[in-house]
Amino acid sequence: MGGITVKDVNAHEFIKAYSAYLKRTGKLEVPKWVDIVKTGTFKELAPYDPDWYFVRAASVARHIYIRKSVGVGALNKVHGGRVNRGSRPSHHVNASGSVNRKVLQSLEKIGVLEADKKGGRRITQDGQRDLDRIAMTLVDEEDDE
Numbered sequence: 001m002g003g004i005t006v007k008d009v010n011a012h013e014f015i016k017a018y019s020a021y022l023k024r025t026g027k028l029e030v031p032k033w034v035d036i037v038k039t040g041t042f043k044e045l046a047p048y049d050p051d052w053y054f055v056r057a058a059s060v061a062r063h064i065y066i067r068k069s070v071g072v073g074a075l076n077k078v079h080g081g082r083v084n085r086g087s088r089p090s091h092h093v094n095a096s097g098s099v100n101r102k103v104l105q106s107l108e109k110i111g112v113l114e115a116d117k118k119g120g121r122r123i124t125q126d127g128q129r130d131l132d133r134i135a136m137t138l139v140d141e142e143d144d145e
Contacts, residue, residue: 004136005135006065006066006132006134008135009135009138009139010138013138014134014135014138015058015059015062016055016058017134017137017138018058018062019051019057019058021134022057022058028054029106029109029110030054030106031102034053035050037099038096039052039056039079039095039096039099040080040081040093040096041093041096042080042082042083043081056099056100056103057106059079060100060103061113061127061131062131064113064121064123065123065127065128065131069116069120069121069122070120070121071119072100073097075100075103076095076096076097076100077094078095079095080094104121107121107127108121111124111126112126112130112131113127
């Protein structure tokens with residue numbers, strides 16, 4: 001069964017599988033500050049999941065796979081959230097640009113992403129092959145059940 005891509009599988013399952021793959025291979029460079037940083041100004045605490053950096057990297061890789069070219073600003077908007085302003089109405093706030101920039105740089109170092117001529121990052125052929133292979137294994141596991 002050929003021709004299975006990332007678009008053919010459940011997003012949640014794919015991100016779980018790809019983040020586990022990134023952690024298992026150990027190629028992804030994780031910054032030292034990962035256990036103490038908040039992911040946005042609207043957050044009160046750092047993430048509870050110790051592997052959140054791998055999950056974010058998998059999410060960003062999938063996001064860029066589906067779209068042609070994505071920059072840090074677009075990722076900030078996607079990963080942003082609602083800020084609690086007390087008795088005033090809540091508003092949307094962008095996520096941390098530093099976190100998203102470091103994720104992009106980490107994925108670029110392992111060859112999943114590359115800089116686009118028009119700005120932002122795009123997926124490489126090797127990166128696309130890796131992501132499609134992970135999607136294929138998910139479909140094969142589903143067929144076995």
